[in-house]
Amino acid sequence: xxxxxxxxxxxxxxxxxxxxxxxxxxxxxxxxxxxxxxxxxxxxxxxxxxxxxxxxxxxxxxxxxxxxxxxxxxxxxxxxxxxxxxxxxxxxxxxxxxxxxxxxxxxxxxxxxxxxxxxxxxxxxxxxxxxxxxxxxxxxxxxxxxxxxxxxxxxxxxxxxxxxxxxxxxxxxxxxxxxxxxxxxxxxxxxxxxxxxxxxxxxxxxxxxxxxxxxxxxxxxxxxxxxxxxxxxxxxxxxxxxxxxxxxxxxxxxxxxxxxxxxxxxxxxxxxxxxxxxxxxxxxxxxxxxxxxxxxxxxxxxxxxxxxxxxxxxxxxxxxxxxxxxxxxxxxxxxxxxxxxxxxxxxxxxxxxxxxxxxxxxxxxxxxxxxxxxxxxxxxxxxxxxxxxxxxxxxxxxxxxxxxxxxxxxxxxxxxxxxxxxxxxxxxxxxxxxxxxxxxxxxxxxxxxxxxxxxxxxxxxxxxxxxxxxxxxxxxxxxxxxxxxxxxxxxxxxxxxxxxxxxxxxxxxxxxxxxxxxxxxxxxxxxxxxxxxxxxxxxxxxxx
Numbered sequence: 001x002x003x004x005x006x007x008x009x010x011x012x013x014x015x016x017x018x019x020x021x022x023x024x025x026x027x028x029x030x031x032x033x034x035x036x037x038x039x040x041x042x043x044x045x046x047x048x049x050x051x052x053x054x055x056x057x058x059x060x061x062x063x064x065x066x067x068x069x070x071x072x073x074x075x076x077x078x079x080x081x082x083x084x085x086x087x088x089x090x091x092x093x094x095x096x097x098x099x100x101x102x103x104x105x106x107x108x109x110x111x112x113x114x115x116x117x118x119x120x121x122x123x124x125x126x127x128x129x130x131x132x133x134x135x136x137x138x139x140x141x142x143x144x145x146x147x148x149x150x151x152x153x154x155x156x157x158x159x160x161x162x163x164x165x166x167x168x169x170x171x172x173x174x175x176x177x178x179x180x181x182x183x184x185x186x187x188x189x190x191x192x193x194x195x196x197x198x199x200x201x202x203x204x205x206x207x208x209x210x211x212x213x214x215x216x217x218x219x220x221x222x223x224x225x226x227x228x229x230x231x232x233x234x235x236x237x238x239x240x241x242x243x244x245x246x247x248x249x250x251x252x253x254x255x256x257x258x259x260x261x262x263x264x265x266x267x268x269x270x271x272x273x274x275x276x277x278x279x280x281x282x283x284x285x286x287x288x289x290x291x292x293x294x295x296x297x298x299x300x301x302x303x304x305x306x307x308x309x310x311x312x313x314x315x316x317x318x319x320x321x322x323x324x325x326x327x328x329x330x331x332x333x334x335x336x337x338x339x340x341x342x343x344x345x346x347x348x349x350x351x352x353x354x355x356x357x358x359x360x361x362x363x364x365x366x367x368x369x370x371x372x373x374x375x376x377x378x379x380x381x382x383x384x385x386x387x388x389x390x391x392x393x394x395x396x397x398x399x400x401x402x403x404x405x406x407x408x409x410x411x412x413x414x415x416x417x418x419x420x421x422x423x424x425x426x427x428x429x430x431x432x433x434x435x436x437x438x439x440x441x442x443x444x445x446x447x448x449x450x451x452x453x454x455x456x457x458x459x460x461x462x463x464x465x466x467x468x469x470x471x472x473x474x475x476x477x478x479x480x481x482x483x484x485x486x487x488x489x490x491x492x493x494x495x496x497x498x499x500x501x502x503x504x505x506x507x508x509x510x511x512x513x514x515x516x517x518x519x520x521x522x523x524x525x526x527x528x529x530x531x532x533x534x535x536x537x538x539x540x541x542x543x544x
Contacts, residue, residue: 051097057181058174059104060114061156063092065178066099067119068152071438100182113315117256122152122159123437124254128228129158135208136197142190150187153179157195161202168199223247228254232445233430240481248523249479253433253440258311258526260301261322262331266366266396269327271306277327278308281316303508304336326393331359334431334520334530338424338475339363340506341518341532346371348419353407353462356383358390360424365396375418377403377410408461417467425455427476427483431529434522452482459491463498469539472498475518479529485517488533501534 090106092115097103107115122129133154134143146154157175160166172195180188201207210222220238224231227250237246263274281296296313310317314330322328344350344364352361355376365374378384384402391397403410407423428451429439459474466472474491476483492498502516513519518532 051101051103053104054102054181055105057102057104057178059093059107060111060118061153061174061178062096062100062104062182063107063111063115064118064122064156065149065152065182066095067092067115068122068155069099069148070095071119071123072148102181109315117164118156118159120437121163122155123441125159125163125228126155126441127225127230129155129162131209131225132158132162132198132207133194136194136201147183149182150179150190153182153187153191154194157191158198161195161198168202172196172199219243223250227251229440230443233440233443236445236480245523249521252523255434256311257435258309259314259330259435260333260336260527261308261310261317261328262304262336262363263306263308263328264326264362264366264394265306266362266370266394267326271300271308274308274322274328275300277320277322278310278313278317281313281320301333301336303511304333304340307331307333307336309333324393326390326395329359329362329394331363332432332435332528332530334477334525334528335359336363337507337511337518337520338422338473338530338532339367341475341503341534342420342422342471342473343506344368344372344374344420349373349375350420350422351375351377351418351465353377353421353423353458353465354425355402356380356387358383358387360422361387361400362391362394362396364422365391365400366394368399370396370398372399374400375403376400377405377407379404379406407458411461411464414465416465418465418470419467420471420473421462421465422473422475423458423462424475425458425483427451427455427478428480429477431477431479431520431522431531435528448480448482452487455483455487456490459487460494463491463495463537466537468537470537471501472535472537473532474535475530475532477528477530479519479521479531484519484531484533485513485515488517488535492535497538498535499538501536503532503534506534 092107093103130143130151133151134140137143153175157171160171160175161168172192175195176188176192179191210225212219212222212226214222216238217235220231220234223229223243223246224234227234227247229250234246234250237249241249261274263269263271275298278296278298296310296316298308298310298313301307301309317323317328323330339360342350342360342364344367346369348368349372350364350368352358352364352374355361356378358376361374361376368374376384376387378387381404384404388397388400388402391400428443428448429436430443433440455476462474463472474488478484488500492500500516502512503518504512504516507518511518511520511525516534518530518534520527520530522529
């Protein structure tokens with residue numbers, strides 16, 4: 001599958017300045033006053049009972065502050081979704097104890113959801129929040145030199161007041177308590193003063209935000225602050241999409257992500273079966289009284305027969321074991337439509353060239369009805385082991401073979417040819433920013449040149465695996481033309497033996513471009529941004 005380089009997959013984060021659209025202030029880098037524990041991947045982090053209990057500090061805020069620091073250090077993700085449910089809360093409280101020197105009351109289900117919302121939202125809105133924090137500091141140097149934990153507490157308070165609409169004075173009180181307990185009384189006083197300033201300007205509708213005016217560069221900076229994106233992304237999207245579409249895209253990226261579940265037809269589990277399961281699950285309403293339960297809200301996909309959309313209730317789905325039992329998988333509809341473009345059929349031999357974590361591999365295998373072969377290639381042996389285990393749970397392991405190899409080396413050494421080849425290439429991930437809260441801050445414009453060079457190399461390698469008359473599908477989870485259309489056009493110039501096969505036979509017309517490619521626009525289609533081109537190799541090699 002398309003890899004978002006330098007980041008691990010997750011179901012599916014933070015910059016800023018005064019009221020004018022200037023560059024965000026650069027902060028002095030501090031060593032953490034309290035040590036942030038970042039264990040090696042896979043390490044067990046049990047809760048240490050020796051840490052003193054501080055029942056006055058809000059559990060979800062303490063966990064959120066520590067997790068935000070760990071994210072910025074590269075040791076954590078923005079969500080807490082996992083199959084263990086409350087078990088993840090115990091893990092997080094262990095980090096709180098080791099980082100802050102005390103623990104709070106245990107996290108309940110409502111706290112877990114709040115941590116997920118607060119952490120993800122704070123990361124998405126980092127540039128916006130930092131701009132306001134800096135603007136409300138009495139001296140910009142205070143912001144520049146602010147220690148990391150103090151800044152995270154302020155970001156949480158600003159986010160809860162401005163975006164979650166929580167009771168403002170409760171937010172102030174709870175975050176002041178956290179600052180005093182985790183740092184010192186003076187830090188609590190600073191948090192109190194800045195948050196109360198925020199309440200005043202919010203009530204007066206006078207938040208110190210920049211105006212979208214001036215030349216293109218100045219407008220891009222203002223929009224980047226208002227919608228909390230890097231300036232280079234805003235400028236790039238404005239160039240390709242125009243300002244209005246760029247704003248719509250940023251609004252989508254900042255909205256709460258929705259997820260899709262794919263019923264596993266390979267196990268004989270239909271979408272109707274999945275809907276029946278969802279109808280009996282219950283989910284706590286986050287903003288109502290604890291214990292008030294609702295059904296998991298869902299709607300059928302308009303585009304794919306095996307898919308159901310849910311906006312909330314993922315924790316309930318996980319805790320019910322639907323994923324663990326292999327009855328369904330979390331997979332965006334855009335990824336499902338890429339598989340539709342491949343059009344896997346029984347008895348075919350298919351190779352998925354950058355397969356891990358394996359969502360498309362599993363879906364293709366399920367559609368082949370236990371007849372045929374899918375070879376899943378990836379350089380990461382650990383992720384391939386997970387794919388192999390998941391294939392067993394999904395009961396499609398009989399036709400999936402994993403191969404740990406670099407595609408370029410594999411293509412040079414093998415003489416085998418395949419009916420269909422899917423290259424879901426490593427990419428920038430610019431189409432999945434709503435789900436990947438931290439990704440926008442971990443991307444640079446310079447990354448695109450490195451990625452496009454890699455994509456060209458992989459495309460050339462993948463093309464050698466296609467039999468005459470066979471199909472090559474190139475896909476990404478990006479919305480950037482340089483990674484998508486331009487890569488295909490450059491490939492076709494190098495490989496005239498391939499022709500575009502328009503995808504309108506396999507996907508709805510709304511997703512088909514003028515050139516016959518698949519492209520999804522998050523703001524327009526309400527799915528992740530993705531791209532796919534279906535190319536057919538000539539039956540007989542052309543002669544010049």
